[in-house]
Amino acid sequence: MDQILGNIGLLFEFPVVNLKIVLDGIMVGALFALAAYGLALVWGVMNVKNLAQGDFVIAGGYVSWWLVGHGFPALLGVPVAFVFMWGIGWVIYKLVISRVIERDLFTSLLATFGLAIMMAQIMNLMFGSDTQSVDLDYDVLYFFDGFIDVPIAKLIGVLMASALAAGVIIFMKSSRMGQAIRATAQDARAARVMGIDTEKVYAFTFSLNSAICGAAGAIIVMVWVIQPFYGIAYSIRAFVIVTAAGLGNLPGVIAAGLGIGALEQYGSHIFGIGYQQAIAVMLLLLVLLYRLIQQRRNRQVLK
Amino acid sequence: MNMAKNKTILYALILAFTFVSPFVFPNFGTQLATLWLMIIVALTWDMTGGQMGYNSLGNIFFYGTGMYVAALIAIGLVYDVGDYTNAAGGGIYKFTDLEYFGGMALGVLGAGLFCSLTAVIIGYLTFGLRGPYFAIGTLGVAIAAGELVSNWDWVGGGQGIALPVYPGDLDTGKVFFYFLFAAIGVSVFVFVKWLYGTRFGAAINAIRDDEEKADAMGIHTLRYKLYTWAMAAFFVGMAGGVSAFQLIHFEPLESAYQTINLGIFMVVCVLLGGKGTLWGPVVGAVLFHLFKEITWNYLLGWQWVALGALIVVTVVYFQDGVMGWLEHKRPEWFGIKVEKKIAGETE
Secondary structure, three states: OOOHHHHHHHHHHHHHHHHHHHHHHHHHHHHHHHHHHHHHHHHHOOOOOOHHHHHHHHHHHHHHHHHOOOOOOOOHHHHHHHHHHHHHHHHHHHHHHHHHOOHHHHHHHHHHHHHHHHHHHHHHHHOOOOOOOOOOOOOOEEEEEEEEEHHHHHHHHHHHHHHHHHHHHHHHHOOOHHHHHHHHHOHHHHHHOOOOOOOHHOOOOEEEHHHHHHHHHHHHHHHHOOOOOHHHHHHHHHHHHHHHHHOHHHHHHHHHHHHHHHHHHHHHHHHOHHHHHHHHHHHHHHHHHHHHHHHHHHHOOOO | OEEEEEEHHHHHHHHHHHHHHHHHHHHHHHHHHHHHHHHHHHHHHHHHOOOOOOOOOOOOHHHHHHHHHHHHHHHOOOOOOOHHHHHHHOOOOOOOOHHHHHHHHHHHHHHHHHHHHHHHHHHHOOOOOOOHHHHHHHHHHHHHHHHHHHHHHHHHHHHOOOOOOOOOOOOHHHHHHHHHHHHHHHHHHHHHHHHOHHHHHHHHHHHOEEEEHHOOOOOOHHHHHHHHHHHHHHHHHHHHHHHHHOOOOEEEEHHHHHHHHHHHHHHHHHHHHHOOOHHHHHHHHHHHHHHHHHHHHHOOOOOHHHHHHHHHHHHHHHOHHHEEEEHHHHHHHHHOOOOOOOOOOOO
16 A cells, blocks of 8 residues: 555646656557557447457467567568458458357357467467567657657557558548448448448448558567567456547547557556556446446436 | 157166276266266256257356365355465365365255355346357456456465365265266256246247247246256266365366356357257257267377367357257157158148
8 A cells, every 4th residue: 555655646746757657558559559459440330349359469479479589570560460460351251250140249259268278379389489579679758857758669669550540540530441331330231232242341441440450460579578468467457448448439439449558558657567457447437337327317207 | 650668768777887886886976977067067058058049158157166166165154265375285284084075065055046146146147248259258357257267366376275185085985976977967868858848948949939929928038047057057067076075186177167168168169069959068068078088088188279270160060969850860769750751732
């Protein structure tokens, strides 16, 4: 208890610590937001709740790590992971996801959970259970007498994440396929009547989601570490963010991603790093409870 | 038709097998006990998941909590819990036979009651959630509980708790735990068989079929949902309590709140056997346990991949389960009369 109070006191004694926490949170949150946006896309368009989201992220990370291990430059990992995971996503869509779209909500949750177990284990068998990372030989920038350290690698990571997000936004807004995806999300039946091949849209959307996750993973492996079983952590955060922001609301997803990143960093600063996972899950429960209370208010009956 | 007589014979055979199996297969004592555990968690999951339509992914919370409550009661009756967990099974703490069995009895019972209570509290907060949100919310509760307990030093933190070993012969201990699990399992089966035939069973089925209509018909849906979950939690908590003593040593993330192991296995068992049927969870648990033990023995390294594949295949291609498939193929076994209609004929 004393330690927790001491940690809180530190925040007021050295306000610059706040800045560091918020910066770290934004960096973490930017990558969470990418995975969450993919989830929101798939959830909104085909009503599939993908619990294997985090495992796509980790798989993308391993693609990049494998490339660097074979002598390719690290920054090449991001586009290659994007393309490779696109293919994986397409295969998984054809084998599994296409059969759970029309089914009840729980089916997709369980099927993707089975998928998550399989993917994590296959990666474990292929790459071993050690944590892996790609080391970029960049400097670290220091501000405020060394109080704040910003590795340039992280900066590059955040920039790449924003570029990817911007690309996806522009694609969804202006391309024909983006329009078709949005139309299908609004009303799949009407879209079919209008001549949109929804089956193609679904396959495209799921592959796009998988590719976004893969690219996010390739960025993560440069900034932090990956391990075959870390996937669930990203899946949980993606669910927290989407539940908080709602579907089909990209600015909301990004804001929620950054906010949750910052909140989590504050939490682990105050309670200790051991509680990081617990804090993410508690945030999910709080968001669900908040939604519930909101709904109760809407559902009131006449007396 | 002597269906009733056939059924009596079937029940008698299963009961007889239950009694003799640990003596006929002495090498598989622990596996058979685990099989009963799977049957218990599958049957209780089906109470909410199959019969009431609320798919919880967090029933493992009651298993883990049951473990901890039973262990803490048994230890707390004799020693100071903080000192005991600090020693981390250092061996200076001895239990007499009376302390061991008395502590176990009170602990297992206390675990069941405590879990019922927490089910009511958590249920009050989460039963407003529908569909996937309920599943994610309950999964969140189970994960959060595991993470919080592993940071709680008073109950041993991430190290977990080491309980005393069964006093007496090791083989006798195995049989003893087998019969404890079997007793709980048989009670659960008899209980749900009775329950599904009552008005209560009809009410929870009504909630599954259409909750708004059930509400409008005057069924107090929240109360029914809470009672059902509390009953399920009672049995799961007791099973968790027995597991704590059987495992001797357990820790929070891998054995108590094992969200991605037992927590998902119970759901797969029910889906494999047939959701919302009486025998489905039992059949599913047996099949799943067989599959798991065989892959664990012969597919070393790939067992988890095989298990994940089984989950995907069951959920995607075979969701009605064995009993659902049988009901479709042999409706007369289930007392359903099918009028044979010739194509093109009108009534």
